[in-house]
Amino acid sequence: MSFAEIILQICICFGASLILSWVFVLTRHYHSSITADNSNGPQKIHLGDVPRVGGLAIFISVVIGSLYLAIDGFNLLLILICAATPAFLSGIIEDITKSISPVVRLLASLISGILFIALTGVSLQKTSVPFIDAILQIEAIAVFVTIMAIATMVNAINITDGLNGLSLGTSLMIVTIIALIALGQNDTDILVACLIMVSAIAGLFIVNFPFGRIFLGDGGAYLLGALIAMMTILLATRNAGISPFTCLLIILYPLVELMRSMIRRMMSSTSKGVLQPDHEHLHSLMYRYMKKVNKLPLNNNAMAACLTLLMPFSTSVAAYFFYNQPVILIISCIAFVLAYETTLRTLRRKLAQ
Helix, strand or coil, rough: CCHHHHHHHHHHHHHHHHHHHHHHHHHHHHHHHHEEEEECCCCCCCCEEEECCCCHHHHHHHHHHHHHHHHHHCCCCHHHHHHHHHHHHHHHHHHHHCCCCCHHHHHHHHHHHHHHHHHHHHCCCCCCCHHHHHHHCCHHHHHHHHHHHHHHHHHHEEECCCCCCCHHHHHHHHHHHHHHHHHHHCCCCHHHHHHHHHHHHHHHHHHHHCCCCCCCCCHHHHHHHHHHEEEEEEEEHHHCCCCCHHHHHHCCCHHHHHHHHHHHHCCCCCCCCCCCCCCCCHHHHHHHHHHHHHCCCHHHHHHHHHHCCCHHHHHHHHHHHHHHHHHHHHHHHHHHHHHHHHHHHHHHHHHHH
């Protein structure tokens, strides 16, 4: 595939995502009864009914790109889309029916993990930690860990979907960094697949941010989470020069958010379960803090998203510059966790004053 063809396909996918997003917004009066996200729920901070099927725009756009690539001989993205489809479908059906239980959606994400291994033959077998690598040489364990890693990332991206542009912005940063690292490794398949994903995400991002005219929805979050997990696994397994800690650092913000939320819910006496939503995420606290201190006529939702996006921005930059230096990557992971926890505790203290 020539450079001109790649640019053309990027433009087509971006245009498709942007146009579809606006179509969903402009026609919302006709389908809001089934596609709208209302403001009910502990994690909801928007007003009014907003279409939550933005993920469908991304899915269709990426499918267009993957089919074109498959015709031209690049079939990696098509394989990944096929693997991610169960997770996406469970999410988009939930967006429309509001009746798919968290357990069913979790099972769908596990099926996506199984399909990924079946279609690519790839599983996690290298972490750069000797005793873990020895365990991962047992194929059944490597398969299990890979499936769980994909399911975890599916839910991690979804849990960051609480502010305008936050989940989309996080995904944009992650996929862009994967593309840049793949470029440095001359991994054309991953590079082109990531560029298609970036263009599709960007089309929806423009409509979503800063005013939240359309939401990513569970379908979009699950789709992006699955694709990101698969891309990071492939990046590490296909390129010997990439430390597995690079991939960990790239996805660390949504991963820490998920792990921290699960721990908080398990320890809380008022929590209804680890899979039930709440309003104690970092971005939720950031939003409440902005409402408390911001006296200017600014969009608190968008401002809180921009501040929170500094988290994935910092990990993405560090992963790009130190992708082959494990010691610095490990230090960066530890530093990020400490910074996250410090920010979380500081916001709680400020809000309590």
